[in-house]
Amino acid sequence: MRRRLVAGNWKMHGSLAANGALLLDVLDGLPSEAKGECAVCVPFPYLAQARDHLAGTPLAWGAQNLSEHAQGAYTGEVSGAMVAEFGCRYVLVGHSERRALYGETDAVVAAKFMAAQRVGLVPILCIGETLEQRESGVTADVVGGQLDAVLDMAGVEALANAVVAYEPVWAIGTGRTASPEQAQEVHALVRGRVSVRSEAIGAGIRVLYGGSVKPQNAAELFSMPDIDGGLIGGASLAAADFLGIVRAAG
Numbered sequence: 496m497r498r499r500l501v502a503g504n505w506k507m508h509g510s511l512a513a514n515g516a517l518l519l520d521v522l523d524g525l526p527s528e529a530k531g532e533c534a535v536c537v538p539f540p541y542l543a544q545a546r547d548h549l550a551g552t553p554l555a556w557g558a559q560n561l562s563e564h565a566q567g568a569y570t571g572e573v574s575g576a577m578v579a580e581f582g583c584r585y586v587l588v589g590h591s592e593r594r595a596l597y598g599e600t601d602a603v604v605a606a607k608f609m610a611a612q613r614v615g616l617v618p619i620l621c622i623g624e625t626l627e628q629r630e631s632g633v634t635a636d637v638v639g640g641q642l643d644a645v646l647d648m649a650g651v652e653a654l655a656n657a658v659v660a661y662e663p664v665w666a667i668g669t670g671r672t673a674s675p676e677q678a679q680e681v682h683a684l685v686r687g688r689v690s691v692r693s694e695a696i697g698a699g700i701r702v703l704y705g706g707s708v709k710p711q712n713a714a715e716l717f718s719m720p721d722i723d724g725g726l727i728g729g730a731s732l733a734a735a736d737f738l739g740i741v742r743a744a745g
């Protein structure tokens with residue numbers, strides 16, 4: 496049985512004051528009987544604040560990016576070891592905003608995935624097609640290619656300790672969610688692609704859905720057999736919404 500995960504992605508939002516209030520509200524409302532796991536991925540400067548608020552609580556924390564390099568002359572970059580020092584469990588890699596706005600290629604994303612695992616972080620590998628790609632019928636090729644780049648470079652065993660997040664680019668921050676059936680189709684494809692290389696790892700890997708998940712649509716999405724939770728952007732910035740989604744995950 497795969498343990499569900501609901502992970503917040505705050506993106507470039509927050510302040511010390513706002514985060515403090517948000518984290519307290521989320522901790523306050525976390526269902527004590529929850530079987531699933533939840534986490535928040537915060538901007539780098541707030542990792543210490545997340546650790547201070549969340550250490551010893553059921554809410555895990557993580558970063559949204561890391562460098563593919565271990566250290567060196569890479570001004571402005573942050574290494575996996577630095578992130579790990581703040582007690583993070585997770586780190587997002589290859590979010591579509593990183594791919595589209597910062598030129599992260601499949602090869603760079605795969606290198607970041609490996610850099611995360613080298614320091615004991617669990618990468619949440621984000622994959623997903625654009626609207627144009629969906630409309631021209633190449634979703635399976637795009638998503639499969641993004642996944643294969645990591646499988647080829649890191650090997651299927653690496654997926655045993657990782658999470659995949661399917662986030663159709665056209666659903667991110669748009670209010671337009673993939674239907675549960677649309678999402679399920681891609682999730683099954685992702686699991687199948689891993690299973691071809693290792694049945695056990697395919698069966699065990701958690702595949703999250705992301706893109707305009709709200710308390711109102713979460714339960715329906717999470718009821719699909721291959722959807723193991725969510726990666727939550729906008730709705731993770733309001734405690735009531737995030738908690739509604741956490742509750743929907745059971």
Ligand code: PGA
Pocket residue numbers: 504662666667668669670705706707708726727728729730
């Ligand atoms: P959204 O973002 O929930 O605001 O659509 C999801 C994400 O980008 O991770």
